[in-house]
Amino acid sequence: MLDEFSSEELTRIALECPYHHYHLEEDAAYTEIVDFETGKIVKDGTQGLLIGTNLLNKATPIIRYHQGDTAKIIGVEKCECGSNFRIIDLVLGRYMDSIISCDGEIIPASCFMDLAYDWFLQFHIPIHGMQYQIVQSEDGDITIFLVVGLYKLNDTDLCQIKQSLYKLLPSNTNISIMEVESIPVNKGIKYRPVISFKNAYLNGK
Ligand SMILES: [Zn+2]
Numbered sequence: 550m551l552d553e554f555s556s557e558e559l560t561r562i563a564l565e566c567p568y569h570h571y572h573l574e575e576d577a578a579y580t581e582i583v584d585f586e587t588g589k590i591v592k593d594g595t596q597g598l599l600i601g602t603n604l605l606n607k608a609t610p611i612i613r614y615h616q617g618d619t620a621k622i623i624g625v626e627k628c629e630c631g632s633n634f635r636i637i638d639l640v641l642g643r644y645m646d647s648i649i650s651c652d653g654e655i656i657p658a659s660c661f662m663d664l665a666y667d668w669f670l671q672f673h674i675p676i677h678g679m680q681y682q683i684v685q686s687e688d689g690d691i692t693i694f695l696v697v698g699l700y701k702l703n704d705t706d707l708c709q710i711k712q713s714l715y716k717l718l719p720s721n722t723n724i725s726i727m728e729v730e731s732i733p734v735n736k737g738i739k740y741r742p743v744i745s746f747k748n749a750y751l752n753g754k
Pocket of ligand 1: 566628631
Protein backbone atom coordinates (compact mmCIF):
# COMPACT_ATOMS: atom_id res chain seq x y z
CA MET A 550 0.00 0.00 0.00
CA LEU A 551 1.51 3.30 -1.08
CA ASP A 552 -1.04 5.71 0.29
CA GLU A 553 -4.23 5.78 2.27
CA PHE A 554 -7.23 8.03 1.84
CA SER A 555 -9.22 7.86 5.02
CA SER A 556 -11.16 9.82 7.60
CA GLU A 557 -12.12 9.45 11.23
CA GLU A 558 -15.79 8.94 10.37
CA LEU A 559 -15.50 6.66 7.35
CA THR A 560 -12.28 4.82 8.25
CA ARG A 561 -10.49 3.58 5.13
CA ILE A 562 -12.05 5.06 2.01
CA ALA A 563 -9.40 4.05 -0.55
CA LEU A 564 -5.92 2.56 -0.60
CA GLU A 565 -3.27 3.05 -3.27
CA CYS A 566 -1.91 -0.18 -4.71
CA PRO A 567 1.64 -0.66 -6.10
CA TYR A 568 0.24 0.13 -9.57
CA HIS A 569 -0.80 3.62 -8.45
CA HIS A 570 -4.51 2.99 -8.46
CA TYR A 571 -6.64 4.07 -5.54
CA HIS A 572 -9.00 1.16 -4.87
CA LEU A 573 -12.07 1.85 -2.78
CA GLU A 574 -12.12 -0.15 0.44
CA GLU A 575 -15.57 -1.52 -0.36
CA ASP A 576 -15.74 -3.63 2.82
CA ALA A 577 -14.92 -0.71 5.14
CA ALA A 578 -16.92 2.14 3.64
CA TYR A 579 -19.41 2.25 0.78
CA THR A 580 -18.60 5.21 -1.42
CA GLU A 581 -20.86 7.09 -3.81
CA ILE A 582 -20.27 10.23 -5.85
CA VAL A 583 -23.15 12.68 -6.12
CA ASP A 584 -23.73 15.88 -8.03
CA PHE A 585 -22.64 18.99 -6.10
CA GLU A 586 -25.95 20.75 -6.58
CA THR A 587 -28.64 18.10 -6.98
CA GLY A 588 -27.21 15.47 -4.63
CA LYS A 589 -28.05 12.78 -7.20
CA ILE A 590 -25.62 9.95 -7.92
CA VAL A 591 -23.47 10.71 -10.96
CA LYS A 592 -22.18 8.30 -13.60
CA ASP A 593 -18.73 6.78 -13.18
CA GLY A 594 -16.09 9.13 -14.51
CA THR A 595 -17.92 12.25 -13.36
CA GLN A 596 -16.50 14.47 -10.67
CA GLY A 597 -18.70 15.10 -7.66
CA LEU A 598 -19.04 15.13 -3.92
CA LEU A 599 -17.88 11.99 -2.14
CA ILE A 600 -20.54 10.39 0.09
CA GLY A 601 -19.59 7.51 2.35
CA THR A 602 -21.36 4.97 4.50
CA ASN A 603 -19.28 3.39 7.23
CA LEU A 604 -19.78 -0.39 7.13
CA LEU A 605 -17.78 -1.14 10.28
CA ASN A 606 -19.19 1.13 12.95
CA LYS A 607 -22.30 -0.62 14.23
CA ALA A 608 -22.61 1.46 17.38
CA THR A 609 -22.79 4.84 15.66
CA PRO A 610 -24.11 4.38 12.14
CA ILE A 611 -22.69 6.89 9.71
CA ILE A 612 -24.81 6.73 6.61
CA ARG A 613 -24.24 8.70 3.42
CA TYR A 614 -21.98 11.10 5.19
CA HIS A 615 -19.99 13.76 3.39
CA GLN A 616 -17.01 15.82 4.42
CA GLY A 617 -16.87 18.05 1.37
CA ASP A 618 -14.31 15.91 -0.47
CA THR A 619 -14.47 15.83 -4.23
CA ALA A 620 -13.53 12.82 -6.34
CA LYS A 621 -14.57 10.69 -9.27
CA ILE A 622 -15.04 6.96 -9.49
CA ILE A 623 -13.42 5.32 -12.50
CA GLY A 624 -15.17 1.99 -11.89
CA VAL A 625 -14.03 -1.62 -11.93
CA GLU A 626 -10.86 -2.15 -13.92
CA LYS A 627 -8.59 -5.12 -14.07
CA CYS A 628 -5.56 -4.19 -12.02
CA GLU A 629 -2.27 -6.07 -11.77
CA CYS A 630 -2.51 -5.95 -7.98
CA GLY A 631 -5.47 -8.37 -8.07
CA SER A 632 -7.97 -6.10 -6.33
CA ASN A 633 -11.51 -6.12 -7.68
CA PHE A 634 -12.53 -3.05 -5.76
CA ARG A 635 -13.55 -0.02 -7.80
CA ILE A 636 -10.89 2.50 -8.68
CA ILE A 637 -11.34 6.10 -7.63
CA ASP A 638 -9.52 8.99 -9.23
CA LEU A 639 -8.50 12.51 -8.46
CA VAL A 640 -9.25 13.20 -4.89
CA LEU A 641 -9.34 16.88 -5.61
CA GLY A 642 -9.49 18.22 -2.11
CA ARG A 643 -12.38 19.77 -0.34
CA TYR A 644 -15.04 21.25 -2.54
CA MET A 645 -15.75 24.05 -0.09
CA ASP A 646 -12.21 25.32 -0.54
CA SER A 647 -12.23 25.13 -4.33
CA ILE A 648 -12.51 28.05 -6.72
CA ILE A 649 -14.93 27.61 -9.60
CA SER A 650 -13.74 29.16 -12.84
CA CYS A 651 -16.12 30.87 -15.26
CA ASP A 652 -15.72 27.75 -17.44
CA GLY A 653 -17.11 25.66 -14.57
CA GLU A 654 -13.78 24.06 -13.74
CA ILE A 655 -13.33 23.23 -10.06
CA ILE A 656 -9.83 24.19 -8.97
CA PRO A 657 -8.81 22.99 -5.52
CA ALA A 658 -7.34 25.31 -2.90
CA SER A 659 -4.04 23.44 -2.99
CA CYS A 660 -3.34 24.71 -6.55
CA PHE A 661 -3.65 28.30 -5.35
CA MET A 662 -1.49 27.58 -2.33
CA ASP A 663 1.20 26.29 -4.72
CA LEU A 664 0.99 29.61 -6.56
CA ALA A 665 1.55 31.46 -3.30
CA TYR A 666 4.85 29.59 -2.89
CA ASP A 667 5.88 30.98 -6.26
CA TRP A 668 5.43 34.53 -4.98
CA PHE A 669 8.52 33.87 -2.92
CA LEU A 670 10.34 31.17 -4.91
CA GLN A 671 9.90 32.58 -8.40
CA PHE A 672 9.29 36.30 -7.97
CA HIS A 673 11.55 36.66 -4.90
CA ILE A 674 8.98 38.74 -3.06
CA PRO A 675 10.05 38.75 0.59
CA ILE A 676 6.74 37.51 1.92
CA HIS A 677 7.85 36.49 5.38
CA GLY A 678 5.04 37.01 7.81
CA MET A 679 2.59 37.88 5.05
CA GLN A 680 -0.79 36.24 5.36
CA TYR A 681 -3.12 35.94 2.41
CA GLN A 682 -6.65 34.87 1.61
CA ILE A 683 -8.01 34.33 -1.87
CA VAL A 684 -11.76 34.86 -1.87
CA GLN A 685 -14.19 34.23 -4.71
CA SER A 686 -17.44 36.15 -4.43
CA GLU A 687 -20.81 34.73 -5.49
CA ASP A 688 -20.54 36.37 -8.90
CA GLY A 689 -17.22 34.64 -9.55
CA ASP A 690 -14.90 37.63 -9.07
CA ILE A 691 -11.75 36.96 -7.09
CA THR A 692 -9.98 39.14 -4.55
CA ILE A 693 -6.56 38.43 -3.12
CA PHE A 694 -6.40 39.87 0.39
CA LEU A 695 -2.89 40.46 1.65
CA VAL A 696 -1.98 41.16 5.23
CA VAL A 697 1.49 42.52 4.64
CA GLY A 698 4.24 42.15 7.15
CA LEU A 699 7.31 44.33 7.56
CA TYR A 700 8.10 44.50 3.86
CA LYS A 701 6.06 46.95 1.83
CA LEU A 702 5.01 45.41 -1.47
CA ASN A 703 5.68 47.54 -4.55
CA ASP A 704 3.58 47.73 -7.73
CA THR A 705 5.66 45.06 -9.50
CA ASP A 706 5.14 42.64 -6.60
CA LEU A 707 1.40 43.25 -6.60
CA CYS A 708 1.21 42.85 -10.36
CA GLN A 709 3.14 39.56 -10.25
CA ILE A 710 0.94 38.21 -7.45
CA LYS A 711 -2.20 39.10 -9.38
CA GLN A 712 -0.89 37.75 -12.68
CA SER A 713 0.11 34.45 -11.09
CA LEU A 714 -3.56 33.52 -10.62
CA TYR A 715 -4.11 33.60 -14.38
CA LYS A 716 -1.99 30.44 -14.58
CA LEU A 717 -5.08 28.68 -13.20
CA LEU A 718 -7.94 30.91 -14.26
CA PRO A 719 -9.26 32.08 -17.64
CA SER A 720 -7.98 35.50 -18.73
CA ASN A 721 -11.45 37.06 -18.50
CA THR A 722 -11.66 36.40 -14.74
CA ASN A 723 -11.93 39.56 -12.66
CA ILE A 724 -9.10 39.51 -10.14
CA SER A 725 -8.30 42.31 -7.74
CA ILE A 726 -5.83 42.65 -4.93
CA MET A 727 -6.28 44.39 -1.58
CA GLU A 728 -3.91 45.11 1.24
CA VAL A 729 -5.79 44.73 4.53
CA GLU A 730 -5.22 44.72 8.28
CA SER A 731 -6.58 41.20 8.75
CA ILE A 732 -8.01 38.44 6.57
CA PRO A 733 -11.72 38.98 5.88
CA VAL A 734 -13.09 35.46 6.46
CA ASN A 735 -11.91 34.16 9.78
CA LYS A 736 -14.42 31.81 11.33
CA GLY A 737 -13.49 28.73 13.33
CA ILE A 738 -10.01 27.77 14.35
CA LYS A 739 -8.60 26.69 11.03
CA TYR A 740 -7.10 29.31 8.73
CA ARG A 741 -8.52 28.85 5.25
CA PRO A 742 -6.35 30.51 2.63
CA VAL A 743 -8.82 29.92 -0.23
CA ILE A 744 -12.57 30.38 0.01
CA SER A 745 -15.32 30.46 -2.60
CA PHE A 746 -18.78 31.90 -2.10
CA LYS A 747 -19.69 30.91 -5.64
CA ASN A 748 -19.64 27.40 -4.38
CA ALA A 749 -23.13 25.94 -3.92
CA TYR A 750 -22.06 23.61 -1.13
CA LEU A 751 -20.64 26.42 0.97
CA ASN A 752 -23.78 28.45 0.42
CA GLY A 753 -25.82 25.57 1.78
CA LYS A 754 -27.86 25.07 -1.39
ZN1 LIG B 1 -4.47 -2.13 -8.02
